[in-house]
Ligand SMILES: Nc1ncnc2c1ncn2[C@@H]1O[C@H](COP(=O)(O)OP(=O)(O)OP(=O)(O)O)[C@@H](O)[C@H]1O
C-alpha cells in the first residue's frame with residue numbers, strides 16, 4: 001500500500017478537457033493550494049499505483065463507464081482495482097453508484113421505491129422498452145399506465161453522444177418513433193420551468209432553467225429534440241414558449257420538500273456530487289423528479305470550488321474517523337485473540353501483534369491534526385444545508 005503524504009495531500013482527478021474548461025478548473029487548483037492540497041490530473045493511460053499516493057480521487061469517468069468496448073471496460077476495471085486496494089482514499093464518487101445513475105431505468109426505480117413517496121414526491125410513470133415490436137410496446141405502455149404524451153429517453157443517461165436525444169410521442173401511431181432500448185415516461189405539464197438542484201455533499205443550490213412547455217395527447221407527429229438545447233441556462237428553444245393561456249401561472253418549489261429530497265437521495269445514491277431535475281406539476285403542485293445526474297455542470301452554483309473544498313475536507317475527516325474506529329475495533333479483537341492464544345498455548349504462538357496490517361494502514365492515514373488544521377483555512381460559505 002502506498003503511503004499518503006501527510007504534509008501535502010494530493011487530490012487526483014480525472015475529467016474530460018471539455019468539462020475542465022467549462023468549470024474553469026485551474027481556479028480549483030488555486031483553492032487547493034490555498035488549503036494545502038496538491039491537485040494532480042490522473043493519467044488514465046498509466047498504472048495509477050505509480051501516480052499516487054492520493055488522499056482523494058475526484059472523477060467524472062461517465063464517458064468511459066457508458067462505453068461498452070473492451071478498452072473502456074478494462075480502464076474502469078483498473079481504476080476500480082486501484083480504489084479497492086486503497087480503502088484509505090476518499091473517492092468522489094464511488095464508481096458503483098455512478099454506474100447506477102447512468103442507467104435511467106435503475107435511477108427512476110430508486111426514486112420510486114424511496115420514502116419520497118410519503119411526501120408526495122414522485123417520478124412520472126415509466127417503463128423500459130427493449131424490443132422493436134410495436135404491439136408488445138403498446139401493451140407494455142398500457143400495462144404500466146404510461147400516458148400520452150410521453151417522452152422516450154435513451155437508456156444511458158450520461159456520457160454518450162446520443163444520450164440526450166429524446167422523442168416526445170403524442171399518440172399510438174407514433175410509438176414506432178421509440179428507439180429501444182429506452183425508457184418511456186409520462187409527460188408532466190409544468191409550465192416550462194425546470195428546477196435544477198446541484199448537490200455538493202451537504203450543501204445544495206437550486207437554479208431555475210427553461211423546460212418544455214405544456215403538451216397534451218393529440219394527432220400531431222413526434223417531436224424529436226436534444227435535451228441540451230432545451231434546459232441549459234442559455235437555451236431559448238421554441239419548445240419552451242408557453243401558450244398565452246398558460247403564461248400567468250408560475251410554479252413554485254417547496255423548500256421543505258426540497259430539503260427532504262436532497263437528504264433522501266444522498267442516502268439512497270451514496271453520492272457527493274450530483275444534480276436533481278425537478279418539475280412541479282400544474283394543478284396538483286406535486287414535485288416530480290425527472291432526472292438525476294452525476295457530477296453535473298454546477299452552472300449557477302455560487303462559489304462551487306469553495307463548497308467542493310469544504311466537502312473534501314469533511315470527507316477526509318470522516319474517513320479518518322472511520323478508519324481510526326475500525327483500527328480500534330481490530331486492535332481490541334487482536335488483543336482478545338492474543339489472550340485466548342496465550343491461554344491455550346501458554347507460550348509464544350508466533351502471532352505477530354506489533355505490526356498488524358491494520359496498524360500499518362493506520363500509520364498511512366493522514367493525521368487528524370494535519371487535516372484539522374487544514375479545515376480551518378477555508379472560509380465557510382454554506383448555501384443550504386440538508
Ligand atoms: N417526465 C417529464 N415530464 C415533463 N417534461 C420532461 C419529463 N422528462 C423530461 N422532460 C423535459 O425534457 C428535458 C430533458 O429531459 P431529461 O432531463 O430527462 O434529459 P437529460 O438528457 O437527462 O438532461 P440533462 O441535460 O439534465 O442530463 C427536461 O429538461 C424537461 O424539459
Ligand SMILES: O=P(O)(O)O[C@H]1[C@H](O)[C@@H](O)[C@H](OP(=O)(O)O)[C@@H](OP(=O)(O)O)[C@H]1O
Pocket residue numbers: 018019022060062063157158159160163196231232275293295296297298299
Ligand atoms: O449541469 P446540467 O445542466 O445538469 O447538465 C449536465 C447534464 O445534466 C449531464 O448529462 C452532462 O453530462 P454528459 O455530458 O456526460 O452527458 C453534464 O455535462 P458536463 O460533464 O459537461 O458538465 C452537464 O451538461
